[in-house]
Amino acid sequence: MAATSACVETPPSTDMSFKKALAVASPLTLHIVAECPVTKARACDLKLPHCVVSTPVFMPVGTQGTMKGITADQLDALGCQICLGNTYHLGMRPGPDLIEKANGLHGFMNWKNNLLTDSGGFQMVSLVELSEVTEEGVTFKSPYDGKTILLSPEKSIAIQNSLGSDIMMQLDDVVSSTVTGPRVEEAMQRSIRWLDRCIAANSNPHKQNLFAIIQGGLNAGLRKTCLDEMTKRDVPGFAIGGLSGGEEKDDFWRMVTLSTDHLPREKPRYLMGVGYAVDLVVCVALGCDMFDCVFPTRTARFGSALVPWGSLQVKHKQYAKDFKPIDPDCRCPTCKRHSRAYLHALFKSDTAAMHHITIHNIAYQLNLMRSVRQSIVQGRFPDFIRAFMRRMFPSREQYPSWAVDALASVNITLE
Amino acid sequence: MAVGWMKLEFSRVLQGGSRLGVLKGLGRTGQHSLEVPGCLLYSRCGTVPHLTQDTLHNLDKLPSVTQVSLDHLAEHQEVLEEFKEGFKKFSGLHDTVLFCTLNDPATPSPTGYTTNKTVSVWGSGGRIELTAAKFMALQKLLQPDCYVSMADGETWQDNTSRKRVRKSVERTLAHLDECLLVHQASQELEGAALFGVVEGGDVPEERSRSARETAKRPVAGFCLDGLQSGRLNGALRSQLIAAVIKELPEDKPRLLQGVGRPDEVLACVEAGVDLFEGFFPFLVTERGCALCFRFDTAIDPESGDGTPPSESTAEPNGDHHPDDPTRMTSFEMDLKDKRYRDDFRPLVEGCGCYCCQNHKRAYVHHLLATNELLAGVLLTLHNTAHYLAFFAALREALAADKVDFLKRRVLGQTETST
Numbered sequence: 073m074a075a076t077s078a079c080v081e082t083p084p085s086t087d088m089s090f091k092k093a094l095a096v097a098s099p100l101t102l103h104i105v106a107e108c109p110v111t112k113a114r115a116c117d118l119k120l121p122h123c124v125v126s127t128p129v130f131m132p133v134g135t136q137g138t139m140k141g142i143t144a145d146q147l148d149a150l151g152c153q154i155c156l157g158n159t160y161h162l163g164m165r166p167g168p169d170l171i172e173k174a175n176g177l178h179g180f181m182n183w184k185n186n187l188l189t190d191s192g193g194f195q196m197v198s199l200v201e202l203s204e205v206t207e208e209g210v211t212f213k214s215p216y217d218g219k220t221i222l223l224s225p226e227k228s229i230a231i232q233n234s235l236g237s238d239i240m241m242q243l244d245d246v247v248s249s250t251v252t253g254p255r256v257e258e259a260m261q262r263s264i265r266w267l268d269r270c271i272a273a274n275s276n277p278h279k280q281n282l283f284a285i286i287q288g289g290l291n292a293g294l295r296k297t298c299l300d301e302m303t304k305r306d307v308p309g310f311a312i313g314g315l316s317g318g319e320e321k322d323d324f325w326r327m328v329t330l331s332t333d334h335l336p337r338e339k340p341r342y343l344m345g346v347g348y349a350v351d352l353v354v355c356v357a358l359g360c361d362m363f364d365c366v367f368p369t370r371t372a373r374f375g376s377a378l379v380p381w382g383s384l385q386v387k388h389k390q391y392a393k394d395f396k397p398i399d400p401d402c403r404c405p406t407c408k409r410h411s412r413a414y415l416h417a418l419f420k421s422d423t424a425a426m427h428h429i430t431i432h433n434i435a436y437q438l439n440l441m442r443s444v445r446q447s448i449v450q451g452r453f454p455d456f457i458r459a460f461m462r463r464m465f466p467s468r469e470q471y472p473s474w475a476v477d478a479l480a481s482v483n484i485t486l487e
Numbered sequence: 488m489a490v491g492w493m494k495l496e497f498s499r500v501l502q503g504g505s506r507l508g509v510l511k512g513l514g515r516t517g518q519h520s521l522e523v524p525g526c527l528l529y530s531r532c533g534t535v536p537h538l539t540q541d542t543l544h545n546l547d548k549l550p551s552v553t554q555v556s557l558d559h560l561a562e563h564q565e566v567l568e569e570f571k572e573g574f575k576k577f578s579g580l581h582d583t584v585l586f587c588t589l590n591d592p593a594t595p596s597p598t599g600y601t602t603n604k605t606v607s608v609w610g611s612g613g614r615i616e617l618t619a620a621k622f623m624a625l626q627k628l629l630q631p632d633c634y635v636s637m638a639d640g641e642t643w644q645d646n647t648s649r650k651r652v653r654k655s656v657e658r659t660l661a662h663l664d665e666c667l668l669v670h671q672a673s674q675e676l677e678g679a680a681l682f683g684v685v686e687g688g689d690v691p692e693e694r695s696r697s698a699r700e701t702a703k704r705p706v707a708g709f710c711l712d713g714l715q716s717g718r719l720n721g722a723l724r725s726q727l728i729a730a731v732i733k734e735l736p737e738d739k740p741r742l743l744q745g746v747g748r749p750d751e752v753l754a755c756v757e758a759g760v761d762l763f764e765g766f767f768p769f770l771v772t773e774r775g776c777a778l779c780f781r782f783d784t785a786i787d788p789e790s791g792d793g794t795p796p797s798e799s800t801a802e803p804n805g806d807h808h809p810d811d812p813t814r815m816t817s818f819e820m821d822l823k824d825k826r827y828r829d830d831f832r833p834l835v836e837g838c839g840c841y842c843c844q845n846h847k848r849a850y851v852h853h854l855l856a857t858n859e860l861l862a863g864v865l866l867t868l869h870n871t872a873h874y875l876a877f878f879a880a881l882r883e884a885l886a887a888d889k890v891d892f893l894k895r896r897v898l899g900q901t902e903t904s905t
């Protein structure tokens with residue numbers, strides 16, 4: 073990334089007719105395969121430059137251009153059609169120039185399916201101390217060499233253009249979802265202005281899709297304003313941002329459902345940072361198509377395996393003599409070969425133990441979404457949700473109230 | 488005599504002592520074989536470090552024998568007692584010969600804990616003391632296809648007295664007798680091959696005595712202990728191995744413990760060693776390096792082969808520290824080095840491993856720089872493939888009378904790179 077002075081540009085005109093005239097047919101098509109007659113859920117085929125993605129889809133996060141010890145072939149074999157790379161990390165190391173020389177992030181990590189990159193802004197605000205947001209962009213001190221760096225909308229897109237991702241995210245002004253007051257509106261308005269700058273900066277619109285990010289905190293009015301403004305832009309897809317940051321779940325789902333109510337039917341909707349199984353199922357019902365979260369791969373490193381009844385802590389003593397697989401019904405390579413007891417023992421000797429759990433967890437997430445999709449296509453998504461909740465929670469009393477309310481809002485009553 | 492089906496068949500025995508052949512009839516049912524000279528597949532707790540079975544099987548021509556060590560297994564005794572079906576089934580290893588040794592060759596154990604009746608292993612929970620009875624109880628639970636008898640190998644330190652060396656030989660023979668008694672009466676170990684351990688420190692007479700006495704026992708093979716890298720110079724090691732081998736029968740395999748450097752492997756094969764522990768690639772991986780030494784023998788390196796050094800597929804950049812097995816050797820390249828940051832070549836040109844077929848040096852460098860777990864996975868795949876290919880080249884060279892070419896190729900690099 074360049075130094076502060078290098079990349080400040082005057083924000084281009086926000087005149088909409090100008091923008092529309094420049095718009096190129098996007099390298100993305102969304103074919104709606106089925107819509108749930110009861111909820112807002114839908115199953116789509118999302119055609120991206122590297123392959124078709126079946127939605128609803130969970131996208132595993134490979135921060136540094138690698139998926140936590142899993143080879144690209146293993147990830148592909150699990151059926152992963154799209155995964156994430158982080159612009160902030162990759163922009164720092166090895167840097168956009170090197171990745172461009174390697175034929176983009178696809179070439180660098182030898183990944184043949186689709187990639188989505190974030191804008192780098194969120195990471196910067198959350199990882200780097202002393203970052204500062206101005207109209208120009210996000211200024212921060214590099215943790216590697218201490219230099220002051222400005223990440224402007226133009227710079228973020230330039231890096232993402234170098235990475236060559238199939239879906240790029242606009243730089244947005246991120247505020248914590250628990251912040252209230254004028255800062256929320258400022259961030260929302262700025263995110264709209266930055267979206268226009270990102271659209272203008274995309275040097276590769278015929279190969280790389282730029283998604284807008286709906287902001288507005290937990291304020292329905294601001295969300296609505298943002299939705300109205302952003303949906304006027306001709307972008308290939310929309311993300312729902314600024315959630316999943318510690319807000320009340322009651323606020324969370326209301327903002328999600330408000331967003332999907334106003335997003336265009338023919339474009340994909342990506343709910344950022346969501347990956348817990350219950351959240352995924354509920355938010356599919358609310359009309360979201362795409363999800364990402366570091367949780368399934370991060371938690372694997374600590375021996376936490378995801379199962380239909382919650383999670384299983386492989387390192388806990390109780391599994392030392394448990395000779396069953398993690399999930400007897402799971403058909404992932406880990407469950408087909410190894411027992412809880414062996415994985416428990418292996419955690420004491422080698423990192424491959426983590427890889428086994430990572431593979432299982434990614435398989436769990438992808439299988440969950442495949443089952444969701446299948447039930448939508450077969451017109452039995454409401455039944456799927458009920459069975460899923462019964463399996464996940466020991467009793468009706470333990471169903472989280474927000475999930476019950478959210479599902480009720482889309483006509484699903486849980487017995 | 489519980490020696491199982493194991494049978495060593497030679498296709499060639501060279502004058503110096505090198506033996507080329509196949510160790511046949513491995514495994515409880517005798518269906519596996521292993522070419523010699525060769526190495527075992529190194530594992531920790533039944534897993535090749537960093538690899539799942541899927542990634543491991545990206546490698547072809549894997550050795551049919553997997554090594555495990557009690558360092559990693561002893562602490563799981565209770566679990567295996569409950570499991571009852573042996574370690575292979577416990578660890579999901581279906582189609583391999585399980586070879587159990589006492590210590591992990593890649594992790595030196597602390598010394599000073601050996602007694603007349605016990606040896607110690609170090610697991611994740613600390614030291615576990617083993618008597619011969621406990622040692623054999625463990626073996627019955629593990630149900631390996633081959634295992635190495637309990638031994639007092641604590642003679643490699645400097646200034647070990649002759650008296651201490653003698654004691655180690657005595658103790659090891661006593662342990663062997665105790666192990667054999669249990670072995671022969673054990674149903675669980677029926678068909679398993681027990682290897683006797685030759686000790687004797689750096690005292691040739693004790694080495695000979697240990698070998699002679701061990702050879703009198705009904706063992707399936709021999710394990711040469713206390714000669715590991717970094718503890719004695721190559722000339723002395725070769726001399727000691729020669730003293731041992733003079734006392735050993737021709738028809739039983741000889742495994743050398745703790746030696747893995749390619750130059751040392753070559754010397755020890757010439758001295759008559761058949762088998763090595765395959766831990767060297769693991770050490771290389773752990774320091775972020777890739778094996779890149781050459782072992783092609785198609786053309787004699789001295790007669791000029793038209794490959795100028797500048798076109799060499801890899802540039803080893805290690806210094807020579809034969810005394811310290813944890814230090815980088817001249818057989819490898821340090822991928823953490825900045826020079827590989829924008830190097831878009833495979834680790835080794837022409838290498839058929841998964842890493843070299845799919846990734847570039849720049850990517851592996853990036854994974855190392857960012858401490859990503861995939862670095863260990865990819866390096867293990869390459870280093871294991873390279874090391875196994877070296878053994879294959881060694882066998883070919885033995886068959887085609889080209890060992891001298893091979894030596895010049897492998898060692899030549901050592902001389903020119905410093």
Ligand SMILES: [Zn+2]
Pocket residue numbers: 398399402403404405406407408432435
């Ligand atoms: Zn599984």
Ligand SMILES: [Zn+2]
Pocket residue numbers: 834835838839840841842843844868869870872
């Ligand atoms: Zn290779």
